[in-house]
Ligand SMILES: CC(=O)CC(=O)SCCNC(=O)CCNC(=O)[C@H](O)C(C)(C)COP(=O)(O)OP(=O)(O)OC[C@H]1O[C@@H](n2cnc3c(N)ncnc32)[C@H](O)[C@@H]1OP(=O)(O)O
């Protein structure tokens with residue numbers, strides 16, 4: 491019988507973690523949300539509240555539904571708070587060492603039958619599974635940003651992932667009214683294998699002086715009907731994540747076509763990570779975003 495996921499733990503209350511918490515709570519699931527500091531947790535809860543309030547003001551949910559969803563999310567300071575979870579999703583920083591440490595620390599504190607998942611954008615599911623005590627109950631559940639809006643979730647099995655784990659993950663994403671696609675466990679899976687080289691190429695176009703930030707974004711918005719220009723999207727995703735995905739592609743596929751653009755490296759080294767640090771290819775500190783090149 492397929493495991494019924496009712497209580498979900500989430501590690502990381504950043505833009506993805508809080509988005510996943512939002513959609514789970516809105517779908518009636520109980521959520522336990524964890525992050526490294528009380529500050530980060532409070533920021534995550536405030537973002538969820540803001541996004542739910544916007545849904546109320548647009549009439550897509552009622553005030554009672556907003557309050558009920560918020561009440562279903564319990565911030566937890568330690569992994570002991572995950573003791574009653576059926577599923578725990580790791581959605582922390584895109585860094586393999588950090589993710590492995592989280593998984594190692596988590597395992598003794600969650601139920602032996604609980605499923606563990608990662609929202610990684612690019613890292614091998616099989617390698618992350620090997621850091622756990624239950625590779626057969628480990629899977630990639632890759633949400634897209636912004637989670638409350640984007641329809642797709644990629645499911646990625648590691649080499650050891652068993653069928654009941656896959657079926658439980660599929661039933662869970664169906665409860666969230668998302669559409670799933672299945673990807674094999676290759677670097678960056680399907681969406682990011684295609685999307686991130688396009689973004690990296692846009693940064694090369696900027697680096698080589700072919701166009702300005704504004705002309706590149708306008709070209710792709712109006713010339714290819716993309717909802718956001720590639721540099722605007724890079725800032726939205728986070729330049730640290732973009733760089734990390736390109737590094738995983740470059741290392742994992744050993745092809746120079748995936749070489750991260752040196753300008754992307756420079757922005758990340760400067761701490762200009764996009765919207766989350768208020769500066770990236772655009773400066774967000776004023777009323778309207780201003781291109782930084
Ligand atoms: C890196 C990875 O591993 C994988 C990835 O996720 S790659 C990134 C994938 N995402 C994309 O490519 C996003 C591209 N951009 C878009 O689709 C659109 O610009 C967008 C949906 C983000 C915003 O669309 P828009 O029409 O400009 O915005 P707007 O009209 O203000 O909002 C549309 C809806 O989105 C919601 N929304 C917008 N931004 C949001 C956010 N950050 N969080 C939550 N909800 C948001 C709004 O509340 C609104 O909801 P309702 O329809 O229920 O009222």
Ligand SMILES: NC(=O)C1=CN([C@@H]2O[C@H](COP(=O)(O)OP(=O)(O)OC[C@H]3O[C@@H](n4cnc5c(N)ncnc54)[C@H](OP(=O)(O)O)[C@@H]3O)[C@@H](O)[C@H]2O)C=CC1
Pocket residue numbers: 501502503504505506507524525526530581582583584585588592609610611612632633634635726727728731766
């Ligand atoms: N951004 C995107 O568009 C998408 C990202 N993803 C993936 O989702 C994951 C999260 O990304 P995103 O939400 O954007 O990143 P963010 O940087 O917004 O959030 C990551 C959060 O994890 C926290 N964190 C770091 N270490 C730990 C830890 N040991 N325990 C608990 N929390 C921790 C960070 O805290 P602090 O900042 O204090 O270190 C931060 O609050 C990544 O794997 C990313 O690749 C997937 C799809 C889309």
